[in-house]
Amino acid sequence: MMFSFESVSKNYKNTIALNNFSADLSEGVYALLGPNGAGKSTLMNIISGNINASSGKCLWNGQNIEDLGKKFLNILGYMPQQQNLYHNFTARQFLWYMAALKGLTRRQASDKIDFLLELTHLQKDAHKKLGTFSGGMRQRILIAQSLLNDPQMLILDEPTAGLDPMERVSIRNFISEISLSKIVIFATHVVSDIENIAKEIIFLKQGQLVLKDSPLNILQSMSSKIWQSSIPADELEGIRQKFAVSSVVPQRDGTLCVYVMSESCPKDFSWTAAVPNLESVYLYLFNEDNNENIFR
Numbered sequence: 209m210m211f212s213f214e215s216v217s218k219n220y221k222n223t224i225a226l227n228n229f230s231a232d233l234s235e236g237v238y239a240l241l242g243p244n245g246a247g248k249s250t251l252m253n254i255i256s257g258n259i260n261a262s263s264g265k266c267l268w269n270g271q272n273i274e275d276l277g278k279k280f281l282n283i284l285g286y287m288p289q290q291q292n293l294y295h296n297f298t299a300r301q302f303l304w305y306m307a308a309l310k311g312l313t314r315r316q317a318s319d320k321i322d323f324l325l326e327l328t329h330l331q332k333d334a335h336k337k338l339g340t341f342s343g344g345m346r347q348r349i350l351i352a353q354s355l356l357n358d359p360q361m362l363i364l365d366e367p368t369a370g371l372d373p374m375e376r377v378s379i380r381n382f383i384s385e386i387s388l389s390k391i392v393i394f395a396t397h398v399v400s401d402i403e404n405i406a407k408e409i410i411f412l413k414q415g416q417l418v419l420k421d422s423p424l425n426i427l428q429s430m431s432s433k434i435w436q437s438s439i440p441a442d443e444l445e446g447i448r449q450k451f452a453v454s455s456v457v458p459q460r461d462g463t464l465c466v467y468v469m470s471e472s473c474p475k476d477f478s479w480t481a482a483v484p485n486l487e488s489v490y491l492y493l494f495n496e497d498n499n500e501n502i503f504r
């Protein structure tokens with residue numbers, strides 16, 4: 209199973225929303241990370257056929273998805289960002305409605321809906337109106353509808369947005385479980401949601417692919433590039449001018465524990481190598497002042 213982007217670009221008048229994007233995806237979770245306006249929605253909309261690329265092509269197992277048309281849509285599941293759900297529908301009615309839109313027969317829909325309500329732990333709440341659902345339950349019913357056609361490729365647009373920590377863990381474990389035999393694209397702003405479940409992370413910045421690799425490789429490439437020191441508070445500005453600061457933690461004694469990115473150990477103060485995490489990579493990549501590429 210392979211989905212390939214070949215030099216895909218999308219322009220809107222004066223904006224390049226996606227710039228020559230190429231990548232191959234196989235089974236597993238791909239985290240799509242990037243700040244507002246990076247091009248994540250554009251990428252997802254091109255896959256789902258909501259918009260057409262200005263140039264380049266997308267291939268499903270070597271065939272252009274535009275040529276495959278409905279055949280490709282039949283193997284695609286899409287979970288949009290949480291919007292106004294049908295508040296007066298019960299969970300079960302909503303799934304019946306979505307099954308009808310997707311063209312499932314009554315027989316197929318009946319079996320699938322029971323299965324998905326169980327899979328998403330919503331069977332007890334199947335008779336409740338969506339208007340009464342918590343954020344986590346809404347995310348689960350949206351995921352359930354995206355799985356109605358048993359998709360081989362699944363797009364999840366911020367599936368953990370607005371959830372409390374317990375719900376976040378539950379949703380991401382669930383996504384991890386269902387990703388074994390699917391290509392899953394998980395768009396998010398929240399690094400901690402994907403660090404343990406992503407096969408690869410795709411970092412997008414201003415429509416361009418900045419980095420695509422496994423979390424392990426990304427972290428390994430960062431080792432000995434993050435440095436930690438305790439500094440007097442009034443030195444912070446000077447440090448900021450010299451280095452990309454990934455984190456600042458005030459200490460009880462009034463000093464600051466500062467983490468910076470640098471190819472080599474900084475000279476001033478006493479620095480020790482810190483254990484990198486993906487959040488520091490994100491901060492580094494998307495800090496407008498950082499032009500140095502430490503992933504070379």
Ligand SMILES: Nc1ncnc2c1ncn2[C@@H]1O[C@H](COP(=O)(O)OP(=O)(O)OP(=O)(O)O)[C@@H](O)[C@H]1O
Binds near residue numbers: 220225242244250
């Ligand atoms: N219909 C449109 N018309 C004009 N410009 C657009 C349109 N849709 C997106 N853009 C622009 O394309 C760029 C990429 O937008 P996109 O929505 O893909 O980013 P995003 O990463 O999904 O952002 P967010 O995290 O805020 O959802 C942005 O500069 C945006 O303003």
